Amino acid sequence: NAGVTQTPKFQVLKTGQSMTLQCAQDMNHNSMYWYRQDPGMGLRLIYYSASEGTTDKGEVPNGYNVSRLNKREFSLRLESAAPSQTSVYFCASRSENEKLFFGSGTQLSVL
C-alpha cells in the first residue's frame, strides 16, 4: 500500500518550458488535490477534483491545468513555466473520514 505517489521529486525548468507533475493514489479515494507551498508559507490550493471526470479551480489556478485521468491519477501541467511558479508542489487525496494523505512533494525551480 503505497498511499500517494508523486513524481518527480525534483525538477529544474527554464522559463517557458512545460512539464507535467504526476500523482497517483491507491486508496480508492474520490477527492484529490494539488497544493503549492512557498518557503515559510502555508499551502495554497491550485486545483481539486471531487471525483473522476470533475475538476475545479482553487485559490491560485492561473498558469496551471489538471487532468483527472481516472480515479487513481490526478496530474498537474505547467504549459509555460514562469519563475513565479518556483515552489514545492504537493498532491493529496482525501479519505471519507476527512483525512488528507499527501505525496512526498515536488521541488520545482524555474530559472
Add this chain to the structure above:
Amino acid sequence: GQSLEQPSEVTAVEGAIVQINCTYQTSGFYGLSWYQQHDGGAPTFLSYNALDGLEETGRFSSFLSRSDSYGYLLLQELQMKDSASYFCAVRDRTAGNKLTFGGGTRVLVKP
C-alpha cells in the same frame, strides 16, 4: 470565500503546553482539520473536528466552537520532536470538496 487566521510562531520549552488558535471565515463550514509538517517533509494529519467540543489523541487535543468560528490545537508534554509547523484547514460544503489551509504556526521547542 474562505479565510483562516493562526499565529505565525510559538516558542515553548520541553514539557510545556502550547495552544494554537485558528479562527476561520467560510460560507458553509463542514469541518476543521489540523496537520503537522516537519521541515522538508509533507504534512501529516493530526485531527478533525466537525462538531463542537474536544477531541483527544494522545498528547494532542483539538477543540472546535462552531458558533465562534474558532478552534485550537493543544500540544501537551511538549517534546523536541514536536518542533514543526502546524496548519489548520477547513472544508467548505458550499464549495464542494474545496479544502483551504491557514498560513501555519511554527512551533519551536527549546530544551
